[in-house]
Amino acid sequence: MKNKLGVKLPDHIDGIGKILPYKGPFARVRGLKKEGLTTTGVKMRSSLPGKKKVFKDLKKVIELSGLKDGGTISFHHHLRNGDFLLMNVMKVLDEMGFKDLILSPSSLTSAHQGIVDYVRKGVVKRICTSGLRGELGKFISKGNMEIPVVIRSHGGRARAIKSGDVKIDVAFIGAPSSDREGNLNGVRGPSACGSLGYAMVDAEYADCVIAVTDHLVDYPNTPISIPQYQVDYIVLTDKLGNPDKIGSGSTRLTTNPVDHIIAEKAAKLIFNSGYFGNGMTFQTGAGGASLAVAKYVADIMEAKGVVGSYAIGGISSYIVDIYKRGLFKKMFDVQSFDKGVVSSLLNNEDHLEISADFYANPFNSGAIINNLDVVVLAAYEIDTDFNVNVLVDSHGYAQGASGGHSDTSAAAKLTVIVAPSFRARIPTLVDRVNTIITPGETVDILVTERGIAVNPKRKDLLENFKGKGLNIIDICDLKKKVDKITLKPRMVEFGDKICGLIEYRDGTIIDTIDQVIE
Amino acid sequence: MKISKKSSAGSLESSDLMVYLEPMDTIKVEAVSSVSTSQHQKEIEALVKKELKKAGITGAYVKVQDNGALNLTIKARLKTAISRGIE
Incomplete structure (x- = not known):
């Protein structure tokens, strides 16, 4: 069988079971009531008073x-x-x-x-x-x-x-x-x-x-x-x-000028998107250009006197600093990105620890990300259908993580991908990403240093951006522009064996990790 | 014109390359790349040979360690190495 994105899948895999094909970001969420699933099956335990546990x-x-x-x-x-x-x-x-x-x-x-x-x-x-x-x-x-x-x-x-x-x-x-x-x-x-x-x-x-x-x-x-x-x-x-x-340096603000160019553009887009304003909710990644977007968005918020509702996600000390400037009222923390965040979580009543269920589970009565206005995310690769890969590197090896990427992009009103148009002459923008983690139908904007592409189905955004001096071009034209500089990308040879299944947040299979032939 | 002394230019940072030049009577170019295929390494070698010709160099042993540099970076680093390698 094939899933909605044309990925060939077997009906069944030994050791895993029946394969459900991906049918769209909210297809299963909408139909869940009919499935009648229940949460049970945890072994009941008992404990006598005074039982020694240590x-x-x-x-x-x-x-x-x-x-x-x-x-x-x-x-x-x-x-x-x-x-x-x-x-x-x-x-x-x-x-x-x-x-x-x-x-x-x-x-x-x-x-x-x-x-x-x-x-x-x-x-x-x-x-x-x-x-x-x-x-x-x-x-x-x-x-x-x-x-x-x-x-x-x-x-x-x-x-x-x-x-x-x-x-x-x-x-x-x-x-x-x-x-x-x-x-x-x-x-x-x-x-x-x-x-x-x-x-x-x-x-x-x-x-x-x-x-x-x-x-x-x-x-x-x-x-x-x-x-x-x-x-x-x-x-x-x-x-x-x-x-x-924990942090491995990821929460220091990048010094890479390309990242700053991208971040500044992304912040300008967010400002003009229609989602910027008092009470806005915001998530950004902890690395490179994504975190730098937080800096530029915070600066605009400060200049315009805007106060957001909450920041969420992995919380880094940089986000804590933005909160301290009075720019967000609360922080929801599923994962603290560096040691510096710990004292804030301990001492600050506006800094709230939340479970992964509370954060992003699509099968509960409302995860926090369901109220997310803007999320800024990275990409190893993005294709002309806006599908994103954050797992498989340019050599074909799994060297990344799915994380909250597909969760937040599905839930947020505005999903912004920030990425350099190429890294070490390998283009980020491709015809089809190696492995889809996040489906393009949940991605709204790609910001690169060489231009901005808006998902054509977001006509409302294109309207908002008109006459704002933003360099918006068709994603295929952006790809052509980049291809001229980078020349041909490396082609990795893949075998037939399925080495991994990419499960979408609803339990359906969106893509596979294919075997690299060396 | 021939390269008359050992010289080099560039760095091993991502998106950059190191070019090493040594004196030789003829032209020999060897490129290795951490990010590309052998096909692309040949393309780098061809580019280097073309640029040497343009610069009028008839004798040089060129070693390239590429970390994903663009063509214009390759040309620029080579040009600098040449200027350092001729008296």
């Missing part, structure tokens, strides 16, 4: 958890490149002789390359994640896993866990602070990472929750991000991670 030996606790071969384990990635927990747990699981596990973390970063060895040894049979990087991404793109990896957006993962598509047997939650009963938060302790937004979903729906902490505090530990009644065991460890590696 242990020193992780092996002992894994035995107590009842984890079996083939079981599903989960992790959260708030410590990003500084996470030690996932690899430490994998080592123990290997020593204990576990096989065929389904590894289902909220995402994987460069700290998790070592998973390759556990796949080779048979400890891990399947991977579900938002992102893949480094050697692990190459390993998967070369076709080394029998069952395709499943890539989910942050909202899509919350949906999958809640609906039982992903049934977590044991959730390992890195807890920067815990008390003896398992009240957890991410804002205290030497490994403080800020929000625990992704882990909140795991804690609610896993059959067994193991919190691992390097900071056990007196009872009760507050604020309570994850409550004790969801936590079965607490295991002490020496060090959970290195919070200096």
